[in-house]
Amino acid sequence: MSRLLVLLAAALLALAGPARAERIKDLASVEGVRDNPLIGYGLVVGLDGSGDQTSQAPFTVQSLKAMLDELGVSIPPGVNPQLKNVAAVAVHAQLPPFAKPGQAIDVTVSSIGNARSLRGGSLLMTPLRGVDGQVYAIAQGNLVVGGFGASGRDGSRISVNIPSAGRIPNGAIVERTVSEGFGGAGSGELRLNLHRADFTTASRMVEALNAAFGPGTARAIDAVTVSVRAPEEMSERIGFMARVESLELDPGAAAAKVIINARTGTVVMGGNVRVGPAAVSHGSLVVTVSESATISQPNPLGNGATVVVPQSQVEARQDGGRMFLFPGGVSLEEIVRAVNAVGAAPGDLVAILEALKQAGALRAELEVI
Numbered sequence: 001m002s003r004l005l006v007l008l009a010a011a012l013l014a015l016a017g018p019a020r021a022e023r024i025k026d027l028a029s030v031e032g033v034r035d036n037p038l039i040g041y042g043l044v045v046g047l048d049g050s051g052d053q054t055s056q057a058p059f060t061v062q063s064l065k066a067m068l069d070e071l072g073v074s075i076p077p078g079v080n081p082q083l084k085n086v087a088a089v090a091v092h093a094q095l096p097p098f099a100k101p102g103q104a105i106d107v108t109v110s111s112i113g114n115a116r117s118l119r120g121g122s123l124l125m126t127p128l129r130g131v132d133g134q135v136y137a138i139a140q141g142n143l144v145v146g147g148f149g150a151s152g153r154d155g156s157r158i159s160v161n162i163p164s165a166g167r168i169p170n171g172a173i174v175e176r177t178v179s180e181g182f183g184g185a186g187s188g189e190l191r192l193n194l195h196r197a198d199f200t201t202a203s204r205m206v207e208a209l210n211a212a213f214g215p216g217t218a219r220a221i222d223a224v225t226v227s228v229r230a231p232e233e234m235s236e237r238i239g240f241m242a243r244v245e246s247l248e249l250d251p252g253a254a255a256a257k258v259i260i261n262a263r264t265g266t267v268v269m270g271g272n273v274r275v276g277p278a279a280v281s282h283g284s285l286v287v288t289v290s291e292s293a294t295i296s297q298p299n300p301l302g303n304g305a306t307v308v309v310p311q312s313q314v315e316a317r318q319d320g321g322r323m324f325l326f327p328g329g330v331s332l333e334e335i336v337r338a339v340n341a342v343g344a345a346p347g348d349l350v351a352i353l354e355a356l357k358q359a360g361a362l363r364a365e366l367e368v369i
Contacts, residue, residue, distance in 0.1 A: 042126030057113035087115035200252025256364035
């Protein structure tokens with residue numbers, strides 16, 4: 001109950017204040033300036049007996065033998081080392097825009113075999129490739145693992161977080177640059193892509209840019225993209241974009257939307273949510289199934305045996321229903337007040353909102369995650 005109050009009260013406080021201007025930097029991104037995903041396959045060594053079991057992860061032994069062969073160490077054919085301190089892992093990272101050779105980026109390392117934990121391990125030199133197959137970074141270093149696990153000889157096990165994955169801060173060195181789309185030679189315009197499609201925000205952004213740099217500087221292509229005329233010389237273009245990013249405007253109001261987390265019962269509603277005329281009756285049906293055991297004794301002279309006879313009892317109870325009456329045009333604040341007045345739980349509010357949506361009385365998009 002308190003969780004529902006905190007979430008919805010925070011939404012009301014955020015919506016109660018006056019609209020505040022936001023920077024273009026926070027509303028849009030420059031087309032072509034983005035991160036690039038990298039991925040690689042490597043080996044983590046130095047584990048305390050928590051590595052891959054070679055009988056169930058033969059690719060780990062195969063990878064180790066190939067690596068040792070490149071280092072001049074030959075293992076006779078048919079000999080498979082019984083490893084416990086080595087794990088095969090997938091390594092991935094995000095190559096930021098304008099990253100230059102020699103810069104360091106963070107990497108994430110995840111076990112792909114049956115290693116129980118990567119705690120205390122070190123990643124050996126691993127090339128990270130882009131979608132084009134080219135190597136853009138080299139990863140290596142000691143892992144930082146936030147989870148841990150422990151197991152007993154009887155098979156019992158306990159773990160906190162995920163010990164089979166970890167990170168290496170600044171664990172990869174960039175080896176190759178990525179050609180960015182930040183306007184090449186002869187390119188006379190840049191495109192700004194809104195993080196959320198909205199015709200109102202796109203129109204206001206065009207107005208703000210034309211007011212600051214002159215008519216015809218910007219034009220809207222669609223609800224997401226705004227084209228901006230920019231200087232062709234790179235140093236001037238960078239200064240121009242610095243001024244563009246700092247411009248402020250009032251974005252369009254978000255669409256009316258209700259988001260429900262069905263697993264936790266968390267409900268978040270936007271300030272533009274409205275409810276048409278409707279009456280909702282919500283009750284709670286409680287079904288209780290209890291089990292008991294009765295001892296059945298045979299006759300004194302009989303040849304039967306004493307047995308335990310299970311008995312089941314099923315009870316259904318309907319709690320008193322709650323009636324909610326919503327006149328036309330009810331706002332978010334009035335919905336929350338009505339539900340809280342009767343002591344309803346988040347699950348009750350979820351059921352009420354779903355019923356209103358089915359009846360066509362909820363003037364908002366309902367999304368269940």
